Amino acid sequence: MRDDLYKSLKNLAQQHHIEGLSLPSLTALNAHQDGYTIDKARQFLQFQHRIDRELLEHRVITCNPYALWFEQGNQNLNQIKAFIIQFSVFSNQFLIAQLNKMIHADTLETMRASKEILANELGVSFKPPGKKIDAHGLGSTEGSVEGSIFHFSAGHFEWLYTIAKKLGLDFADIGQPKHGTESTLFFCDELIRLYGGENYQISQAASYAVENWAAAGFWGQLIEGFRRFNERTGLKLPLGFFIWHDKLEAQHASHTQEELEELYFTRQLDEDQFIHYGCEMLDGVAAFWDGLDEQRRELAAVH
Incomplete structure (x- = not known):
């Protein structure tokens, strides 16, 4: 039955020259849901070409x-410490951006989606359907915080703190804005202003x-470097934080694309504004x- 539906949707895409649309969008088109039309699908694919050229490049x-x-893995100890400190500042400030994104949500569904990310960041593991939670591991990258622990x-x-401790850093040495460089704090402010802003379309x-930055591969590069x-050093820094996020972001890219398509079909989207604020x-x-x-260049000669 599922194979028949997939073939039907594939034929629909080929017949109307709308290949590249996600399966949820094709399903909605096939079901004649409000807002989903062939003309709108073609308009979206043109918009996607703009996104690919003007945003994702x-x-x-x-x-x-x-x-x-x-x-390359040639960092000295001070360069590693500096990286962990700046990443910890970003990690903590992201909580503010995510909280604001939740507060400014315009539907119950989008509020819950943002709340789920926030709850997971704070320590509620995702619970895969029909599976038990591993309280001692890093947790699943699938499922929901609903009914979890x-x-x-x-x-x-705290995952980052386990790395910091191995580097001889104290809790008070990481995470707080006073430890952030000007560029780190600028990034965090932009997250709060744009990602967590009041305008839903700018936030999206x-x-x-x-999400496309996070799925671009830098997590894997960091893991390999660590x-x-x-x-080289025998320090055995725990890498769970980076490994977990690498696995998570591999799944997020497709979900993010589906969210964009739903936004395009169901609302009036300003294409120029979307690309401008994404950039x-x-x-x-x-x-x-x-x-x-x-x-890291300034710290290159510091040992």
Whole structure:
């Protein structure tokens, strides 16, 4: 039955030259849901071409010099410490952006989606359907926080703290805005302004940009860099925070695309505004990495 439906949707896409649309959108088109028309589908695919050229070719997605350097695993101890400190500031400030995104949601569904991310960040593991929660592991990247359990140690910031402790950093040395560089704080402010802003369409543009940045591969580069650093130094820094996020973001890209299509079909979307604010968000992301790159160069001779 499922195979027959898939073939039917594939034929629909081929017949009307709308290949590239996600399955949920094709399903809605097939069911004649409000807002879903063939003309709108063709308009969206033209818009997607603009997004691919004007947004997803942003330099922080296509080429990240800091991540390329980090991947080589030649960091000195001070460079590693500096990275963890700045990433911990971003991690904590993201909670504010996510809380604001939840507060400014315009439907119950979008509020719950934002609340789910926030709850998970704070320590409520995702619970896969029909499976038990591993209270001692990093938790699943699938499922929902609904019916799950809170653990302090499952908070994402605490995962970073386990790394910081191995580096000789105290709790008070990380996470707080006073430890952030100017570029890190600019990035965090842009997250709060755009991703967590009051305008739903701007927030969605920023969210789309952030998710595509997060799925662009830098998590894997960081993991490889840490792995090589551990081999070279014998420090055995725990990498759960980065491994978990790498697995999560691999799933998020398709979900983000589906959300964009739903937004396009069901609302009046300003295409120019979407791309403009998506690029502004990626400029903020780029500032963060540029700051890290400048900082690591300053620390290159410090041992």
